[in-house]
Amino acid sequence: MDITKSGYVSIYIFDVFVRLFAPWKNINKVWLTLGYSHAAFKASMTYDEAAQRLESLDIGSFLYRMSATKIGQWAIAYRTEYNVLQSIPEKQNLAEALIEGVSDGRYRYPDGRQENTDIGVLAVLAKDEYEEIEVPEENWYKPIGSTFEQCKLCYDHVKNVKLEPCGHLSCVECLRKWRMQEANKTTCPFCREEDRSSATIKFTYKPDEKRKKTPPKTIPEENSSPKSALKTMTSLSPPARPPKPGRFSPIAPTIRAPDPPEF
Secondary structure: OOOOOOOOOOHHHHHHHHHHOOOHHHHHHHHHHHHHOOOOEOOOOOHHHHHHHHHOOOOOEEEEEEOOOOOOOEEEEEEOOOOEEEEOOOOOOHHHHHHHHHHOOOOOEEOOOOOOOOHHHHHHHHOOOOEEEEOOOOOOOHHHOOOOOEOOOOOOOEOOEEEEOOOOEEOHHHHHHHHHHOOOOOEOOOOOOEOOEEEEEEEEOOOOHHHOOOOOOOOOOOOOOHHHHHHHHHHHOOOOOOOOOOOOOOOOOOOOOOOOOOO
């Protein structure tokens, strides 16, 4: 990744770059997707230049640039019905800030272009780690022609988001539509509980127990001695059953109890 034309990267420049295109695990993908090839990315644009450009574009147009006042942070400008606003997301990376703006309708047209921003791609870029969800062995949704992995709101996409603290699963697109329908309320579409956070998920599967081969039983070879063959056959035979309790059995008492005293 070449982030300078001089062939030299200082610690300061590297630190700023890492902060801008976080998280670290996806830094190359974030740079290529949201920086290098994204229409809304304006590397050297100032505050006034961003406002002047968006004034001539449609409502919902947006662009983002590197903040000149807060080094290592983004400044996102967007056009509203009345004016142009600019904000600096402080506790979010760029992908998380774009997800929030696209979900509530503020960021619709990157640099005024009629292009749809894929929420699913942003969700993958925003999260540094995946939360693994184990798929149950029994398909509870087979009677309705569905699977555990399928989103139960649209039945079109695969679940990729887990809501906290309720733990319900859905796809990012359905969650975005639900929040727009509910005036950007952060509630779960299933239980209506308030959402405090969300996590990107990845499904895992248990290995098929039936496919595991059991070790073959030892069979005496033809050339083996009779004693070894007899020993092997004895080890393969089922264990002997314990003797039934009786009068002379070790389990039964061998001493007769004294008679009761006479009165």
